[in-house]
Amino acid sequence: MANIPDDLHYSKDHEWLRVEGDTGVIGITDYAQNSLGDVVYVELPKAGEPFGAHESFGTVESVKAVSEIFTPVSGEVVEVNDALSDEPEKVNNDPYGEGWMVRMRLSNPGEVDSLLTAAEYEDFTKSEGE
């Protein structure tokens, strides 16, 4: 069963968001990393780049496939997890911790309310898996 921490917000594109003050940390979920398989390459934006909600901000590649990653909410990238360029496997091993991808300054914190709760996301993954 996929790990879905209660304190995070989730998108239907399988990203998670952890709100910390006026910023949010973003990564992909345990369910997503498991579906992808071994992550071998992560391409992320640079700090300073602005994104709308549900915009592609990078790609995650496994041996077999390329997946785009999408912003759950709008904002400006203020920090990027550079460690993933040398150790992309962190996305598999610790998707909610060392596998985080970017930190964004939230331009519209109200958007967070439109994201799924852990329970809603769990239901969503179940319906998708069928």
Added chain:
Amino acid sequence: MSAQNLKQTPLNSVHRSLGGRMVEFGGWDMPVQYPAGTVEEHLRTRTVAGLFDVSHMGEIDVRGADAIPFVNRITSNDVTKLVDGQAQYSTLTTPEGTVVDDLLVYRFTEDRLLLVVNAGTTDKDWEWIRSHHEDERVELRNASAEYCQIALQGPEAIPILQKLTETPLEEIKYYHFSEGEVEGVPAIISRTGYTGEDGFEVYAAPDKAEQLWNKILNAGGYGKPEGVLPCGLAARNTLRLEAGMALYGHEITEETTLLEANLGWICKLNKGDFIGRERLAQQKEEGVKRKLVGFEMTERGIARDDQDVLVDGQKVGRVTSGSPAPFLKKNIGMAYVPVEHTGEGQDIQIDVRGRAIGAKIVKTPFYKRQRQ
């Protein structure tokens, strides 16, 4: 994705119980990877052994006094060179010298051959073979449902399989086979494979598949840190790509000729007439305009199937297979490019989703095992 219309091998439920992630492949419901993951499956095959269900492959049985002349006329390699108990890599060719499918031709006796073809092309091949039968005295049978096929590949393949059979495996030469028993199950034991490793492909009755599979996993110490691992289609693909082997539908298709695909070594123009011989002889005379090459990325980025190959910013060709190479720890691929750009070391770029990423042409195979 609905699994209901897909064909299943006799090991389908075994894959599911091993945690295999099932995907559609050539009309079949097949495991793309198991919980260990593609990279680990790939590495374990290079260092110990991997076990692959390849029961989806098709088998066409050819019997009769003209079995050899018939198959010789529809394939590119020279079937008359085979002895009993030997196999050869070959292709079914079109009149244009392009490829209907690649296959293995097994010779049991001079009047009995077995053609092993790709899963997704089995029906097409069967129709092609039947429709190109003329007056040769042969009986053709699509025997695909009569066999399971399990491949054990890797440096430990011999010691593992030897625990289960009295057939002296060391004595089976590369691209030869023996009819024997594995755990009491009658089987064809063929020293062939699609990974670049030593190993075997074992053919047996489908109702014995589960028994064979489980016995081989056990004999290989499945579950132990250095034990055999079941491997999915993703590892099968990266292993064959590292070994520089063509995959039908990618490197070889009905749009590519044997000579363009560097398969001149199985294109025996002097063996007598066969479908496509004339065009291939003509192409050999004139020289090919494009060729299949291997490349490795010199900048960060992973080439993928169907991306464009650029030279000085201009599109010159197309990637047929592109992937990370887990053992070599490089990003590699194969592509068709014009002959003037095929020199080793030639700088090219791959259009990776709109960005030109540097790569260079390298020799294939990318990976070659150390022979003992």
